[in-house]
Amino acid sequence: xxxxxxxxxxxxxxxxxELVHAVSPRCFENEQGEIEEFSFRxxxxxxxxxxxxxxxxxxxxxxxxxxxxxxxxxxxNIFVLDDPGLAFSEAGKISADxxxxxxxxxxxxxxxxxxxxxxxYDPRLKVxxxxxxxxxxxxxxxxxxxxxxxGRVYGCRPAxxxxxxxxxxxxxxxxxxxxxxxxxxxxxxxxxxWLRCGPSxxxxxxxxxxxxxxxxxxxxxxxxxxxxDHCTCCSTRNLYSYRxxxxxxxxxTTIMLRP
Ligand SMILES: [Zn+2]
Numbered sequence: 274x275x276x277x278x279x280x281x282x283x284x285x286x287x288x289x290x291e292l293v294h295a296v297s298p299r300c301f302e303n304e305q306g307e308i309e310e311f312s313f314r315x316x317x318x319x320x321x322x323x324x325x326x327x328x329x330x331x332x333x334x335x336x337x338x339x340x341x342x343x344x345x346x347x348x349x350n351i352f353v354l355d356d357p358g359l360a361f362s363e364a365g366k367i368s369a370d371x372x373x374x375x376x377x378x379x380x381x382x383x384x385x386x387x388x389x390x391x392x393x394y395d396p397r398l399k400v401x402x403x404x405x406x407x408x409x410x411x412x413x414x415x416x417x418x419x420x421x422x423x424g425r426v427y428g429c430r431p432a433x434x435x436x437x438x439x440x441x442x443x444x445x446x447x448x449x450x451x452x453x454x455x456x457x458x459x460x461x462x463x464x465x466x467w468l469r470c471g472p473s474x475x476x477x478x479x480x481x482x483x484x485x486x487x488x489x490x491x492x493x494x495x496x497x498x499x500x501x502d503h504c505t506c507c508s509t510r511n512l513y514s515y516r517x518x519x520x521x522x523x524x525x526t527t528i529m530l531r532p
Contacts, residue, residue, distance in 0.1 A: 276299075276300050276308060276510060276511065277298045277299075277300070277510075277511040278298060278300060278301055278302055278308075279298065280295035280296065280297065280298065280332070280333060281295065281296040281297075281298065281439065281440065281501055281503070282294065282295055282296070283392065283437035283499050283501070284499065285435050285437065285497070285499050286392065286394060286435065286437055286528075289394065289396055290531075291399065291530055291531050292394060292401070292528065292529070292530065292531070293333055293334055293335060293380075293528070293529050293531060294333075294392055294437075294526075294527060294528040294529070295329075295333045295526075295527060296390065296439045296440065296501070296524060296525070296526045297311050297313070297329055297524055297525040297526075298311075298511055298512065299311065299509075299510070299511050299512050299513055299522065299524075300511075301328070301329075301332070310522060311325050311329065311522060311523075311525070312325055312522055313325060313326060313384055313522060313523040313524075313525050314384075314522075314523060326340055326525065329525060329527075330380060330527070333527075335380050335527075335529055338378060338379070338380055338529070339360075339361035339380075340361065340380050340381075340382050340527065341354060341361050341364045341365075341372060341374075341379055341380065341381045341382070342361070342364065342365055342372075342381075342382055342383070342384070343364060343365065343367050343368065343369040343370070343372055343383075344365060344366060344367060344368045344369070345368075345369075345370050345383065345384065345405050346368045346369075346370065347370065347405075347407055347409040347410055348368065348369065348370050348409075348410070348413070349370065349410060349413035349414070349415045349418050350368060350369035350370060350371070351369060351370075351371040351372075351373065351415075351418065351419055351422050352364070352367050352369035352371065352372050352373070353372075353373050353374070353422070353426055354372060354373065354374035354376060354379060354381065355374070355375070355376070355426075357376055370383075370404065370405040370406070370410050370415060371402060371403065371404040371405065371415060371418075371419045371422075372402065372403050373393075373400060373401070373402045373419070373422065373423060373426065373427075374400070374401060374402075374530075375398070375399060375400050375401075375427060375530075376530070377399075377529075377530040377531060377532040378529065378530070378531070378532030379529065379530075380527050380528070380529035381401065381402075381403045381527065381528060381529070382403055382525055382526060382527035382528075383403045383404065383405040383525075383526055384405075384523035384524065384525055384526075385405060385407075385439070385441070385523065385524050385526065386505065386513040386514060386515040386518075386521055386522065386523050386524060387407070387441060387442040387447075387505050387506065387514050387515045387516050388405055388406065388407030388408075388410070388441060388442075388480075389405075389406040389407065389411070389438060389439065389441035389480045389481060389484060390403070390404070390405065390406075390438075390439035390440070390441070390524065390526035391403070391404040391406055391416060391436060391437065391438055391439070391484065392404075392436070392437045392439070392526060392528050393419065393420075393423070393434055393435070393436050394434065394435045394436075394528070395423065395427065395429045395433060395434055395435075396433065396435065397429075397430075397433050398427050398428065398429055399530055400423060400427045400429055401528045401529070401530055402419055402423065402528075403526060403527070403528055404416060404419055406480070406484055407480070408449070408453060408478065408480065411457075411480055411483050411484055411487070412456035412457060412460070414460065414487055415487075416436075416484050416487045416488050416491065417487045417488070417490060417491045420434065420488070420491035420492065420493065421491065430492075431491050431492025431493055432492055432493070432494050432497075434493055434497060435497050436488055436493055436497060436498045436499070437498075437499050437500070437501070438481050438484060438485075438498070438499070438500040438501065439501055439524070439526045440501050440503035440504070440505050440508075440512050440524060441480050441481060441504075441505060442480065442504060442505050442506045442514065442516055443479070443481070443502075443504030443505075443506065443507065444467070444469060444477050444478065444479030444480075444481070444482065445477070445504055445506075445507060446477075446504055446506035446507060446516065446517075447477055447478045447479070447480065447506070447516070448471050448475050448476070448477055449475065449476055449477075449478050450474075450475060450476070451474065451476070453476075453478060454468060454476045454478060457478070457483055460483075460486075460487075461483070461486055464486065466479075466482055467479045467482035467483045467486065481500055481502070485498060485500075505517075505524070512524055
């Protein structure tokens, strides 16, 4: 089996020419023709990480632009990038797990390794969003709150939003204890499609199923939600998994409105 070097993309997002987006694979081919791993780290200022971000952006056609990231803390904080004069380094000091913007030419992104990266787009009002939804963000209903915030700030209508779920640890691999599933039992008391019983009192949690339910509760239409359905933990050859590997690299999921 060959190593995946292509960026991952959502078909539905590709239908909008005003958008550029991608999810990074684990490896890329460098200028010497060698296979190298992307070495992104959260908020890393190291030269190599910065170089790799730049290289990745260039490879999807985003040149000479700084990537806007936030300080991810597994919260339900949402950062609205509405100041065209704000420097990317200032944005990086803001603790949040979702970014929204309507400003063209500002690539926004999030890093993950097992947590679920989500991209959101409003084709009518041209609003983009990037969300870091791990277990803790999901139990705080982060996606639901982002959709609400898009309505409040921009006037977005949930039924018009297009949403993509990137690669995350799947229900096949995400084994957790009772304490981790309890908040979801309270959120979804009548539907247990997101839960599977594992060995010795443990459970398997399906983050994608949980977020689909949160999205639909907020008014997303099922046909506007797409999922890459790659389990990070099953595919460490092509992606990064914190659960399988411990300290490891990150997957970058980014989106930009073309200027
Ligand atoms: Zn898996």
